[in-house]
Amino acid sequence: MLQLLNAQASRNRRRTGRTLLASALLTAVAAVPAVAATPQAAHAPASVRNETSTSAHQQVAHFYGAYIDAVSAEGGGKLATALRTFYLTPGLRSQLKTWEQRNHADGVLRAQNTPIAFRVTPDDSAAGHTWSTVRLTWSGGKHPTYSYLTVRSDLRTGKISGIGE
Secondary structure (H helix, E strand, C coil): CHHHHHHHHHHHHHHHHHHHHHHHHHHHHHHCCHHHCCHHHHCCCCCCHHHHHHHHHHHHHHHHHHHHHHHHCCCCHHHHHHHHHHHECHHHHHHHHHHHHHHCCECCCCECCCCCEEEEEEEEEECCEEEEEEEEECCCCCCCCEEEEEEEEECCCCCEEEEEC
16 A cells, blocks of 8 residues: 555656646746847758657657646646647647537547556658657556547647647
8 A cells, every 4th residue: 555655646746847847848948039049040951850850759748748747737727728839839729729619628638538648659751740649548457548649740840730530
């Protein structure tokens, strides 16, 4: 029993830590001046596909980790909204709003509940976008239940521009 209590306390500390980290990152990003880019960077050739797509996949992983923590935390609604604003394109936010009104569920997770874990796997890149597969774990034990999402990111901005099943 003590082991279960320690595991739960450890999980809560990790969740709180990731939520605080996400809040700090959002605050830090808002404080960085938009003029930080140099004129040379604007005319630089496109980065190597692997570097750019890896960065986009990391962004997806960061977003889902922080977002799941925010929606599962009591009173995390403001943080979840801030994370959507930072990581998602305006067009996707609009699509999610429509999807959520129609389906009465969270459009990012495509569910009414919160998963217990997630995993992001890189997929292909083409035409200025890269795709990731997000596996959401809904139950543990010997036979866990999963759902899969396809997440599209813009290579130029790094923002998530599409979420589908």
